[in-house]
Amino acid sequence: MGQGGKDDAPASTASTDAREAQQQRILAAAMACFARSGFHKASMQDICAEAGMSAGNLYRYFRSKEAIIAAIAEAERVRNAALFERLQRAEDPVRGLIELARCYLREMNSRDAPMLCTEIIAEALRNPEIRTMFERNINEAHAACAHALRQGIAQGHVDPNLDVDVAVRMLMALGDGIVAHRVIADFMTDDRTEAVLEVMLERFLRPHAASTVVLADTLSSQAASSRPAAPLPTSA
Amino acid sequence: MGQGGKDDAPASTASTDAREAQQQRILAAAMACFARSGFHKASMQDICAEAGMSAGNLYRYFRSKEAIIAAIAEAERVRNAALFERLQRAEDPVRGLIELARCYLREMNSRDAPMLCTEIIAEALRNPEIRTMFERNINEAHAACAHALRQGIAQGHVDPNLDVDVAVRMLMALGDGIVAHRVIADFMTDDRTEAVLEVMLERFLRPHAASTVVLADTLSSQAASSRPAAPLPTSA
DNA sequence: TGTAAGTGAATGAACGTTCACTCTCATCAT
DNA sequence: ATGATGAGAGTGAACGTTCATTCACTTACA
Numbered sequence A, B: 001m002g003q004g005g006k007d008d009a010p011a012s013t014a015s016t017d018a019r020e021a022q023q024q025r026i027l028a029a030a031m032a033c034f035a036r037s038g039f040h041k042a043s044m045q046d047i048c049a050e051a052g053m054s055a056g057n058l059y060r061y062f063r064s065k066e067a068i069i070a071a072i073a074e075a076e077r078v079r080n081a082a083l084f085e086r087l088q089r090a091e092d093p094v095r096g097l098i099e100l101a102r103c104y105l106r107e108m109n110s111r112d113a114p115m116l117c118t119e120i121i122a123e124a125l126r127n128p129e130i131r132t133m134f135e136r137n138i139n140e141a142h143a144a145c146a147h148a149l150r151q152g153i154a155q156g157h158v159d160p161n162l163d164v165d166v167a168v169r170m171l172m173a174l175g176d177g178i179v180a181h182r183v184i185a186d187f188m189t190d191d192r193t194e195a196v197l198e199v200m201l202e203r204f205l206r207p208h209a210a211s212t213v214v215l216a217d218t219l220s221s222q223a224a225s226s227r228p229a230a231p232l233p234t235s236a
Numbered sequence C: 001t002g003t004a005a006g007t008g009a010a011t012g013a014a015c016g017t018t019c020a021c022t023c024t025c026a027t028c029a030t
Numbered sequence D: 001a002t003g004a005t006g007a008g009a010g011t012g013a014a015c016g017t018t019c020a021t022t023c024a025c026t027t028a029c030a
Helices: A014-041 A044-051 A065-089 A093-107 A112-126 A128-155 A164-184 A190-205 A218-225 B014-041 B044-051 B065-089 B093-107 B112-126 B128-155 B164-184 B190-205 B218-225
Strands: none
Touching (some): A014 A044, A014 B112, A065 A093, A065 A112, A065 A128, A093 A128, A093 A164, A112 A128, A112 B014, A112 B164, A128 A164, A128 B164, A190 B164, B065 B093, B093 B128, B112 B128, B128 B164, B164 B190
């Protein structure tokens, strides 16, 4: 990312670069193994073999298996931040979300990525330490999408009757679910999936002519007026 | 399901009933353990302890850990069949799907059920044997929903421009995703989630006044005319 | 008394992690 | 030039645990 030059930074980076390169090698190997077998079934020996490295040496770069998972979480967070930055720059938040979904699906097109993503979710649900590692990622995604939606409401691009926080979580749930189902349902090609997804988001989010009255309960009206009840979880 | 009477079937069921009761006890214990720890981390000893039973005795009822998982898959399949039967009897398929989603969310309201559900999906993505066990469930769900949607299209309740197979998979993905996210996002109460979900399904599935032109590509038109390209997966 | 139900210690394999060790190579007094 | 030095890179056998599964055994009932 940062220092591109060769002889610019004088000292203390010559060996640090090599160290980070090794860490990256281990991370890539671990992601492949975790995707293939899950956090529990993938053994450190598997990761060592995938990284072409002995066990003893691997432990010089990561304190434990858990530390590797934490590093994966951080890498994912950084990668996602780029997606959300593009969303914030979008004129129309709905189009921005559709474009974000497109990019996300493209990134999740490999064989490994969707499996790792689903494994992370499953493990986060039950293991508090893993959940803590990825909670920041989820909260940042939620905050970015919710901000985009509220901005869209203010501009008239988005239905003001929507329960923003729940709607955002629904979209995140949809994304995670699609990523998983695409592994099983091979007829969900990029083209077909993106087309249906675009229709879904447009219809769901856009303002409606007050015909479908089902909305506007006490719940959603309260969410539209002031700050909603629970912008981010962790409390009651 | 079947034999309800007490003295109807004469022989060979007196001890068979006790055997099935034990199997159910083991299954319930296993589901709790799998939900708590995942398929790999939950040990047979854990399941034995949860079921109040020794290891040797448990193996008299299930040949292996995998056999327990297969039995869980079958139990889920039977339970889901009841939901889909109600869907088929619904006059308006959209309302039927909304009602199905409501029931599904209610069933997934416990602490364990969503975790087990997500664990199943994660494991099905990578383990071919587990995938085979649950593939029938997924295909039956897909078939039931797709049939309902096509019926709804014929009756004018559902947008005929929808790519039915992809749309169905999207709804299944949404359901699975919501179930998982509700564990993390405690603000997704039953009320708020059901309200937003109803809006989403209504807007997504209902026929539209041809204003949002985004649909009607070559893909979705082909899916609307005859049998779609891939009603069920497994092939190219 | 025979058959099904139930026990729990034992088994070998595999797990995450550690540790005593070798190898590589820049440094520097000689 | 040379060879001693020592720190970091890398190795792989070994550790104590835990795993799924088995089996010789006891208990309960018909």
